[in-house]
Amino acid sequence: MDALPSFYDYLDGFRAEGWRRLTEGVGHGHSPCHxxxxxxxxxxxxxxxxxxxLRAAEAGAxxxxxxxxxxxxxxxxxAENGLAALHVYDRQAKLQIRVEGWARLHHDDAVADAAWAAARTMSRVCYGVEPAPGTALAAGDAYTMPEEDPEARIGRENFCAVVLNAERIDLLYLDRRGHRRAVFCREGEGWMGTWVAP
Ligand SMILES: Cc1cc2nc3c(=O)[nH]c(=O)nc-3n(C[C@H](O)[C@H](O)[C@H](O)COP(=O)(O)O)c2cc1C
Incomplete structure (x- = not known):
């Protein structure tokens, strides 16, 4: 049987593991956190x-x-109600991550500009789709996407970066020897965590 992970009975380590997985997911397309x-x-x-x-995860912030x-x-x-949550289940890590908080749209500021600058051309063109996402179509293909052009800013006017400010994190680790679940709530600059029944 595998050794128990180092965070198994270590609350701060458990929270760090949640953020580590999320951060890893940003750059790894095969990670469930991606x-x-x-x-x-x-x-x-x-x-x-x-x-x-997931485009960024900042444990400190x-x-x-x-x-x-x-x-x-x-x-x-x-825009109307910033309440939002993210959910991931990493089957291999046997870890469920739930993050709840307040989301904010960044459309016309430095956060959006930096995110747009870092976005790949093939991602940018998606924001140039016409008509707008969710519009009813007469046929499945009755929409257009702009040509991929690295110089073009087509789509920028529709592009938003969204930052979710985590207020509550619920982690569940599944193990036959005993599950571990903990809830962390933001308190000032830090986090207040407690084990809870799984
Ligand atoms: C693998 C995958 C990745 C996706 N990534 C995004 C994304 O990063 N941003 C986004 O707005 N929609 C993304 N979508 C599309 C959304 O899931 C959704 O279908 C679309 O944005 C419309 O959602 P809404 O009507 O709730 O706004 C993705 C869909 C899939 C299947």
Whole structure:
């Protein structure tokens, strides 16, 4: 049987492991943390879910970043009600990560400019789709995407970087010898963590 991980009975280590996995997911396309599910709440209070690509994870600041089209439902929901959550289950690590907090749209500022500058051309063109995401079409192919052109800024006007400020993190590690679950809440500059029943 595998040795228990070092964070098994170490609360601070468990939180660090959650952030380590998220940070690793940013640069590794095969990591489950690369494509978390994002939850928002619509105007009627209904939960909405979808996949996003995780673009940054800052353990020190307690923030996560992803990108979206400002014309999309998720952008509207975040603008109206910033409550948001991300979910990942890493099967190999036997670790579920849930992050809840407040999301903020960055469209016309330094955060958005830096994110756009770092985005690949093939990602940028997605923001030039017409009509806007979610618009009903007469046929499945009745939309256009701009040509890929590294110099073009097509799509920039629709591009948003979204920063999720984590307020609560719930980690669940599954092991036959006994599961471990902990909840961490932001308290000032730091985090207050506690083990909870799985
Ligand atoms: C693998 C994968 C990655 C995706 N990444 C993103 C992303 O980073 N940002 C985004 O806005 N949509 C992304 N999408 C599309 C969303 O899941 C969703 O279908 C779309 O953005 C519309 O969502 P909304 O109507 O809730 O705004 C991705 C979808 C898949 C399947």
């Amino acid at each position: 494509m978390p599910s994002l939850a928002t709440v619509d105007a009627a209070g209904r939960p909405r879910l979808r996949t996003v690509v 307690g923030t996560l970043r992803f990108h979206c089209d400002r014309r999309s439902d998720k952008a509207r929901e975040i």
